[in-house]
Amino acid sequence: MSAPTDAMPRPARSGWLTSRRSKAILKRTVLYLLLALVAFFFAGPLYILLSTSFKTMPEIQSGGLMSLPHEPTAQAWVTAWGEACIGITCGGLKGYFGNSMVMTIPAVLISVMIGAINGYALAKWPFPGARFVFAALVAGNFVPFQVVLAPVAVTLRTLGLFGSVEGLVLIHVIYGIPITTMLFRNFFLSVPNDLIKAARIDGAGFFWIFFRIVLPLSPSVIVVALILQFTGIWNDFLFAVSFSNPSSAPMTVALNNLVNSNFGVKEYNVHMAATVIAAAPTLILYILLGRYFLRGMTAGAVKG
Amino acid sequence: MIDIRISNCNKNYGSLRVLKDINLEIERGEFIVLLGPSGCGKSTLLHIVAGLDRLSSGAIEIGGRDVTDVEPKDRDIAMVFQSYALYPTMSVRSNMEFGLRMRGKPMAEIRPLVEEKARMLHIDHLLDRRPSQLSGGQRQRVAIGRALVRDPKVFLFDEPLSNLDAKLRASMRTEIKKLHQSLGTTAIYVTHDQLEAMTLATRMVVMKAGEIQQVGKPEEVYHRPVNLFVADFLGNPGMNFMKGHLRVDGNRVSADVGAATIPLDGYAFETAPANGQAVVVGLRPESIQPVTGSEAFVLTLKPTLIEHTGSDNLVVLAMGGEEIVGKFPTDMLPKLGEPVTVGFDLGRLSVFDAQTERRI
Numbered sequence: 309m310s311a312p313t314d315a316m317p318r319p320a321r322s323g324w325l326t327s328r329r330s331k332a333i334l335k336r337t338v339l340y341l342l343l344a345l346v347a348f349f350f351a352g353p354l355y356i357l358l359s360t361s362f363k364t365m366p367e368i369q370s371g372g373l374m375s376l377p378h379e380p381t382a383q384a385w386v387t388a389w390g391e392a393c394i395g396i397t398c399g400g401l402k403g404y405f406g407n408s409m410v411m412t413i414p415a416v417l418i419s420v421m422i423g424a425i426n427g428y429a430l431a432k433w434p435f436p437g438a439r440f441v442f443a444a445l446v447a448g449n450f451v452p453f454q455v456v457l458a459p460v461a462v463t464l465r466t467l468g469l470f471g472s473v474e475g476l477v478l479i480h481v482i483y484g485i486p487i488t489t490m491l492f493r494n495f496f497l498s499v500p501n502d503l504i505k506a507a508r509i510d511g512a513g514f515f516w517i518f519f520r521i522v523l524p525l526s527p528s529v530i531v532v533a534l535i536l537q538f539t540g541i542w543n544d545f546l547f548a549v550s551f552s553n554p555s556s557a558p559m560t561v562a563l564n565n566l567v568n569s570n571f572g573v574k575e576y577n578v579h580m581a582a583t584v585i586a587a588a589p590t591l592i593l594y595i596l597l598g599r600y601f602l603r604g605m606t607a608g609a610v611k612g
Numbered sequence: 613m614i615d616i617r618i619s620n621c622n623k624n625y626g627s628l629r630v631l632k633d634i635n636l637e638i639e640r641g642e643f644i645v646l647l648g649p650s651g652c653g654k655s656t657l658l659h660i661v662a663g664l665d666r667l668s669s670g671a672i673e674i675g676g677r678d679v680t681d682v683e684p685k686d687r688d689i690a691m692v693f694q695s696y697a698l699y700p701t702m703s704v705r706s707n708m709e710f711g712l713r714m715r716g717k718p719m720a721e722i723r724p725l726v727e728e729k730a731r732m733l734h735i736d737h738l739l740d741r742r743p744s745q746l747s748g749g750q751r752q753r754v755a756i757g758r759a760l761v762r763d764p765k766v767f768l769f770d771e772p773l774s775n776l777d778a779k780l781r782a783s784m785r786t787e788i789k790k791l792h793q794s795l796g797t798t799a800i801y802v803t804h805d806q807l808e809a810m811t812l813a814t815r816m817v818v819m820k821a822g823e824i825q826q827v828g829k830p831e832e833v834y835h836r837p838v839n840l841f842v843a844d845f846l847g848n849p850g851m852n853f854m855k856g857h858l859r860v861d862g863n864r865v866s867a868d869v870g871a872a873t874i875p876l877d878g879y880a881f882e883t884a885p886a887n888g889q890a891v892v893v894g895l896r897p898e899s900i901q902p903v904t905g906s907e908a909f910v911l912t913l914k915p916t917l918i919e920h921t922g923s924d925n926l927v928v929l930a931m932g933g934e935e936i937v938g939k940f941p942t943d944m945l946p947k948l949g950e951p952v953t954v955g956f957d958l959g960r961l962s963v964f965d966a967q968t969e970r971r972i
Contacts (some may be wrong), residue, residue: 329695332823366961417895468782500695500697502693502695502696502697503699503700504665505659505662505691505693505697506691506693506698506699506758507683507699507710508664508683508684508685509662509663509664509684509685509689509711510710510711510714510758510762511685511690511714511715512685512710512714516714519698520710521701524698524701526702540674574948
């Protein structure tokens, strides 16, 4: 064999680090190590949450935070869902989970709907002052919620909605509109104006064009808005703790009360199960719609 | 019968005057082409007729009815866009049905109508496809079909063929012409392509900077342009321009263009010529031909460049310090640098005042 082949080792003079193949392997190794580190950073706590929630209290007290449960039991989950004492009632989280759903679903749907219509009007039906309205809405995104707590409290009391789920829905809708409007407006700018004109000539009005032409083009941005709003409203603690009472409190408040109760033994397994229950809806939403979310986040960038 | 009347139409965007006092009357069944360079306001004028843009002052009448403040959908018009503007999430069939459904026509009547027009445009096999699955030419057919099923009083075309390749453009042009001949519906067609304008128009409107320059039959605008802009804008290669002065001697008028004196005895002056008046004499390349013997006016000039276009030869000739272009038949191939005798077709001359740039 006289002809050298690619598979043969290169002359020894150029060391292994300088060969192109070895460099690529090194780069890959560093990349995967970094990714593994980041993955561990996020998955580690989730692992501890899940494994602890299936342990019994004696096992937790015997140490071994990272170990898998010896005798897995769902008792902590049953307790967290239906029996744990939160404040003075001992009915578990299920009532508060219901409160959160009743608050989050309408608030998400309404704020996304209004944001879509606003964005459509701002992007495709320019009216005098549209730029000012949009600027004001953008500014609305930068108002820290702490600033508005007192005025909102007064407003809700005046409306007779203080401490009710409806009051929380109203506040979340109002403070969701700026971000959803901005999201939809920016997306709708990429919808060709000729489409709107053609539809107008064809006889369609403002809402017909919106529902028949524009919305069907926008599943990705709708998913982005739904996920952003659902996550934000479901996880909100500040408005929830400020404007709810024990009967209307959402999950976040209940979880805080459960974990921070100061009497008795700290039931870590129950706390962990409760935390997973509180995080589950947003997690499930991401798993179901995550593909569309990523697509939506990048769609505007390439369409131009 | 007047179908569309545009009266004293102005459009301003802030201080920018996009349309300046446009007046135009369009007879029923005419095919009007608005022609001009980009930014001349031709598309804006079309959008105003469609009702998609509001005018700053003036009035629009369609079919004897003042529609200045009427919504586009109530103007009985249909429009074809350069970008096709097909609804991307709907099938071809739904695209064509949309306008009629919006008008509350029962589906039992819409179906056969859509299928008939689809057959007419040879897109009946595409009815269940999405616009994204069609080629550019097919999309434009669908866009035309969508306008056709509505059976409107007026068709509006906004540069409908600009996105197509040259060959497809030519065949679609022919089809649009046939379509108009068979339907006889009034149409306004915007383009910057002079070939489209010349071939499609029953009358064309040449615009520049928001003003109408000339309205007339294509051959009239081509052969008797009212000013230098129109003369220069139409024709490919462009009209030859020779600067000079008029010489009026009794009844005899001629133009001294330096290298030659061109007799203008047969020229129909629109304004009285003055001795010494600075003028620009225009003559199209096809009116400069190698001599066959019967010409009234001949010159001997040196070719400096020859371009073969296939159908004829464009010969650049040195004339004094300037150059003029003649369009020679392919069998008349002069040699570079060897003088040839060419004849000017004096009946095709255009003479413009050098100052006002208007035809005289």
